[in-house]
Amino acid sequence: MDVPLNAYEAWFPKEVLENVKMLQIGAPGSHSLRDVAAIIKATTAEKFATEDRPEEVFQYHNKKGDPVLIEQLSMYLTKDIYRAPVNSDDVIINNGSSAGVWNLMERLLSPGDTVFIEDPSYKTFFPCVKKSKYNLVGVSMDEGGIKIDMLEEKLKKLQMRTPTEKQPFTAIVYLIPVFHNPTTRSMSEERKRDMVMLARKYDLLIVADDVYNTLCYKSPESDDPKTARAPKRLLAYDEKSDPGYKGNVVSCGSFSKCMAPGLRLGWYELPTRVREIYLDHYIIRSGSGKNPYVGSLVGVALKMGLVQKHVKKTRVAYSEKMKAAHSIIMSQVGKLGVKCDLPEGGMFLWVQLPESVTAEEILEVSKDSVRFLLGHTTSPSGSFKNCLRIGIDFYEIEEFLEGIASLCGYIIRVINSTNGP
Numbered sequence: 001m002d003v004p005l006n007a008y009e010a011w012f013p014k015e016v017l018e019n020v021k022m023l024q025i026g027a028p029g030s031h032s033l034r035d036v037a038a039i040i041k042a043t044t045a046e047k048f049a050t051e052d053r054p055e056e057v058f059q060y061h062n063k064k065g066d067p068v069l070i071e072q073l074s075m076y077l078t079k080d081i082y083r084a085p086v087n088s089d090d091v092i093i094n095n096g097s098s099a100g101v102w103n104l105m106e107r108l109l110s111p112g113d114t115v116f117i118e119d120p121s122y123k124t125f126f127p128c129v130k131k132s133k134y135n136l137v138g139v140s141m142d143e144g145g146i147k148i149d150m151l152e153e154k155l156k157k158l159q160m161r162t163p164t165e166k167q168p169f170t171a172i173v174y175l176i177p178v179f180h181n182p183t184t185r186s187m188s189e190e191r192k193r194d195m196v197m198l199a200r201k202y203d204l205l206i207v208a209d210d211v212y213n214t215l216c217y218k219s220p221e222s223d224d225p226k227t228a229r230a231p232k233r234l235l236a237y238d239e240k241s242d243p244g245y246k247g248n249v250v251s252c253g254s255f256s257k258c259m260a261p262g263l264r265l266g267w268y269e270l271p272t273r274v275r276e277i278y279l280d281h282y283i284i285r286s287g288s289g290k291n292p293y294v295g296s297l298v299g300v301a302l303k304m305g306l307v308q309k310h311v312k313k314t315r316v317a318y319s320e321k322m323k324a325a326h327s328i329i330m331s332q333v334g335k336l337g338v339k340c341d342l343p344e345g346g347m348f349l350w351v352q353l354p355e356s357v358t359a360e361e362i363l364e365v366s367k368d369s370v371r372f373l374l375g376h377t378t379s380p381s382g383s384f385k386n387c388l389r390i391g392i393d394f395y396e397i398e399e400f401l402e403g404i405a406s407l408c409g410y411i412i413r414v415i416n417s418t419n420g421p
């Protein structure tokens with residue numbers, strides 16, 4: 001029996017992976033991972049050839065993570081990604097956003113406490129919250145992001161926990177404010193400002209899942225994916241100099257999308273009060289900082305400029321794929337009432353079919369040649385039945401675009417049969 005070498009080989013039968021374009025997958029493809037493998041090979045050689053005591057990385061490590069990585073990453077985010085300060089004192093290395101988000105929930109909430117999310121949201125996160133000991137509440141979005149007035153209405157109706165020194169928040173609001181999964185939108189400036197105000201008023205912790213921020217293709221000052229600046233992250237609106245500042249926002253970044261998920265490497269930016277709670281826990285006190293070996297290699301890769309080069313190349317490739325796929329979709333099915341924004345970042349396209357058609361109807365006929373993520377699976381209320389999400393990087397561009405063209409063919413078939421002769 002063939003041994004599965006990755007999650008997808010474990011989840012899907014071989015014939016399916018060989019014959020069907022799996023556009024639902026939101027991960028870098030093997031062609032992108034190959035570059036990361038070469039980077040890790042080069043940095044491993046560099047580390048062991050040039051460092052005085054490379055063996056020390058195998059010791060219990062710094063509680064906050066590899067110090068070189070923290071310094072290099074903070075500089076990279078400051079100079080290349082946000083062009084605004086990221087303070088290295090606030091940065092803690094973790095095992096990626098999924099573990100990062102859940103660890104904070106575990107430490108800061110008690111059973112029965114509430115986690116608010118956008119509707120729609122990350123399709124793996126909210127079903128897990130729903131099954132857990134926490135209370136899940138979905139809040140609708142519009143073009144600008146989560147609807148703050150609706151969130152406030154729900155907050156007023158809820159029985160909230162009383163903040164304590166160890167658990168200083170009444171609830172958590174989990175948001176994907178930049179290049180949102182699945183809608184690809186970024187939260188408006190005004191909404192980010194209002195969200196921080198609301199968090200301060202109700203002692204909420206906003207957990208910003210910032211996994212896509214590094215994948216930016218266009219900003220007000222640049223249409224070039226090599227130089228575009230990421231939208232200002234939500235954490236930057238919680239200004240330390242504000243009179244009302246307490247520290248109500250955390251940012252969870254990740255190397256999974258811009259480098260490789262198998263690195264299991266990400267980072268937090270945490271305000272002081274959350275940082276102290278996070279670090280004062282058995283997992284860190286006993287096990288010390290997360291993922292020191294891989295973290296140190298990525299620190300060396302940043303020092304050598306290899307991460308920067310890879311992310312630039314990735315942005316160019318992703319942006320080309322987005323544009324080409326978007327253009328096929330609009331030319332093939334735009335006239336049938338299908339809508340799709342050209343994203344300014346991230347790794348998805350969010351396609352809205354006419355209200356009279358469901359994505360499930362398309363999948364029913366396309367599933368032996370092309371698949372995608374059904375919109376309603378991203379929605380805690382089961383809405384967005386007419387939407388579908390496409391991941392852009394699992395295949396190289398030619399194969400990816402073949403999948404898109406084939407998908408458009410099925411959309412045309414279903415819409416025409418719905419509209420009748």
Ligand SMILES: Cc1ncc(COP(=O)(O)O)c(C=O)c1O
Nearest residue numbers: 026096097098122181211254256
């Ligand atoms: C919104 C969001 N958060 C988290 C993750 C997973 O992040 P990580 O690999 O850093 O755990 C994904 C992956 O699809 C995602 O879309």
